[in-house]
Amino acid sequence: MIANRATTLARFSLNQMTVDQWSLEEAVEACRRAEVGWIAPWRHKLIDRGARDYSRLLQAAGVRVSSLCRGGFFGAAGADDDNRRAVAEAAELGTDVLVLVCGPAPGRDLREGRKIVAQGVERLLPHAIEHGVRLAIEPLHPMMVAERSVIVTLAQALDLAERFDESVGVIVDAYHVFWDPDVERQIARAGSRILGVHISDWVTPMGDATAARAMIGDGSIDLRRLLELVDRAGYRGPIEAEIISSELRSRPGREVFQRTLERFGELASDHRLPV
Amino acid sequence: MIANRATTLARFSLNQMTVDQWSLEEAVEACRRAEVGWIAPWRHKLIDRGARDYSRLLQAAGVRVSSLCRGGFFGAAGADDDNRRAVAEAAELGTDVLVLVCGPAPGRDLREGRKIVAQGVERLLPHAIEHGVRLAIEPLHPMMVAERSVIVTLAQALDLAERFDESVGVIVDAYHVFWDPDVERQIARAGSRILGVHISDWVTPMGDATAARAMIGDGSIDLRRLLELVDRAGYRGPIEAEIISSELRSRPGREVFQRTLERFGELASDHRLPV
Numbered sequence: 001m002i003a004n005r006a007t008t009l010a011r012f013s014l015n016q017m018t019v020d021q022w023s024l025e026e027a028v029e030a031c032r033r034a035e036v037g038w039i040a041p042w043r044h045k046l047i048d049r050g051a052r053d054y055s056r057l058l059q060a061a062g063v064r065v066s067s068l069c070r071g072g073f074f075g076a077a078g079a080d081d082d083n084r085r086a087v088a089e090a091a092e093l094g095t096d097v098l099v100l101v102c103g104p105a106p107g108r109d110l111r112e113g114r115k116i117v118a119q120g121v122e123r124l125l126p127h128a129i130e131h132g133v134r135l136a137i138e139p140l141h142p143m144m145v146a147e148r149s150v151i152v153t154l155a156q157a158l159d160l161a162e163r164f165d166e167s168v169g170v171i172v173d174a175y176h177v178f179w180d181p182d183v184e185r186q187i188a189r190a191g192s193r194i195l196g197v198h199i200s201d202w203v204t205p206m207g208d209a210t211a212a213r214a215m216i217g218d219g220s221i222d223l224r225r226l227l228e229l230v231d232r233a234g235y236r237g238p239i240e241a242e243i244i245s246s247e248l249r250s251r252p253g254r255e256v257f258q259r260t261l262e263r264f265g266e267l268a269s270d271h272r273l274p275v
Numbered sequence: 276m277i278a279n280r281a282t283t284l285a286r287f288s289l290n291q292m293t294v295d296q297w298s299l300e301e302a303v304e305a306c307r308r309a310e311v312g313w314i315a316p317w318r319h320k321l322i323d324r325g326a327r328d329y330s331r332l333l334q335a336a337g338v339r340v341s342s343l344c345r346g347g348f349f350g351a352a353g354a355d356d357d358n359r360r361a362v363a364e365a366a367e368l369g370t371d372v373l374v375l376v377c378g379p380a381p382g383r384d385l386r387e388g389r390k391i392v393a394q395g396v397e398r399l400l401p402h403a404i405e406h407g408v409r410l411a412i413e414p415l416h417p418m419m420v421a422e423r424s425v426i427v428t429l430a431q432a433l434d435l436a437e438r439f440d441e442s443v444g445v446i447v448d449a450y451h452v453f454w455d456p457d458v459e460r461q462i463a464r465a466g467s468r469i470l471g472v473h474i475s476d477w478v479t480p481m482g483d484a485t486a487a488r489a490m491i492g493d494g495s496i497d498l499r500r501l502l503e504l505v506d507r508a509g510y511r512g513p514i515e516a517e518i519i520s521s522e523l524r525s526r527p528g529r530e531v532f533q534r535t536l537e538r539f540g541e542l543a544s545d546h547r548l549p550v
Contacts, residue, residue: 108495109497110456141417142416142417143417145453145454146479146494146495147479152455152456153455178385179418179420179427180427180428181427181428181430202421204421204422205483209479210480220383222383
């Protein structure tokens with residue numbers, strides 16, 4: 001049941017990894033048919049045709065891009081060049097938000113890894129500003145600190161973002177931050193630096209921790225409260241359903257898409273999400 | 276190679292879950308033979324004979340108890356009675372440290388879960404003081420927030436502990452806190468409220484997250500640095516090797532015990548651990 005269809009369609013964005021079994025063409029077509037206004041592609045899905053081509057496809061379908069995922073991985077060989085390409089692709093796709101995954105550390109030294117990230121953001125920023133793209137630091141769940149992101153709390157992401165002007169902000173991903181006793185205060189602090197909001201749900205026991213997210217409403221995250229917090233912080237942009245799940249990946253894309261849209265509708269209605 | 280045997284034997288404590296395949300009798304006997312001075316039993320291992328009986332066994336072997344694991348689970352049916360029994364058992368075993376696992380929340384509301392924990396600690400404290408037992412709040416890794424502990428950072432554990440006198444403190448477990456960008460500051464803040472230090476290591480990908488710890492030195496935790504931080508905070512008590520691992524559990528207990536002692540010795544020597 002979609003209780004508040006107008007709100008749902010105004011705020012919902014389909015993060016492409018929720019329907020990883022689909023090509024970008026299939027995902028865009030599903031959004032067009034369902035009148036979903038937003039999509040969030042991942043860069044590895046752009047390979048076949050390139051960003052410029054997809055931009056035409058998106059415009060024809062009337063679907064806008066809420067963010068491009070992802071740049072980052074500072075310190076890896078070729079990261080700077082790749083990040084500049086990511087900025088250019090975001091601009092070509094018509095979004096001003098590039099999501100950054102900030103890690104891992106080169107060894108056991110997380111402080112060193114964190115320095116590398118700060119320096120990487122600083123180097124990338126002039127290029128981003130030139131292209132009208134904002135850099136969105138996404139703190140990942142602390143269980144991903146060793147292999148993926150040395151930025152693991154909103155406080156830490158904001159400490160870094162606030163070294164720069166509002167061209168640098170943060171992503172609030174429910175799955176990554178719901179556990180944090182400081183989350184209320186940090187979301188309020190983030191304010192206009194919130195460049196995106198991602199939702200999914202948390203279940204245990206988890207299998208592969210990188211693809212163990214659950215359908216909205218199936219787990220233990222109080223998503224309603226998290227949406228209230230980003231509301232109060234003034235965020236009115238698209239909310240991406242990003243449910244990276246090996247289980248959902250094995251199901252028909254259409255089923256996953258419909259279920260996601262329904263659950264988002266229930267949440268938006270329950271919470272009276274503002275447009 | 277145990278490079279600094281005296282230091283190792285003075286500071287090393289065998290947490291019983293590292294050799295879960297052994298009974299407490301077997302673990303105590305291994306400690307006695309190796310001249311290890313400390314052990315940390317878990318309550319479910321006391322069932323056969325009871326704390327008083329084990330106390331005699333321990334005294335005869337010359338092995339002291341660094342902590343008893345665990346009380347907590349506030350909010351569960353019968354928790355208060357069980358926690359009072361845990362305090363009495365700790366006293367009978369001759370340790371003044373009872374480890375508390377503080378959760379989970381009754382539903383999705385982590386704030387409510389955290390209130391329940393604070394109230395539970397407050398109710399238990401007079402009984403603990405009467406028995407000369409200190410309550411050690413152990414923040415668990417945020418990946419355990421849904422099913423095990425709503426206390427997930429040292430800062431949060433200290434915020435709670437500091438509401439009381441020094442009868443309430445914290446456990447610094449490397450596995451649970453190493454990811455935290457604030458860990459240096461919080462360990463310094465903890466000071467004399469550090470009632471225990473646990474070590475193990477972190478590897479990915481992990482299987483069952485509740486038993487996925489790795490042998491000291493096999494993973495990505497900078498244990499040397501964490502020991503430096505607790506040193507600087509003034510902690511000179513036993514350091515428990517607590518390696519909860521389904522893999523180690525399947526090996527012969529003697530092999531795991533020897534390897535743990537060796538690795539601890541290497542770490543202690545490398546770090547020049549003070550006695």
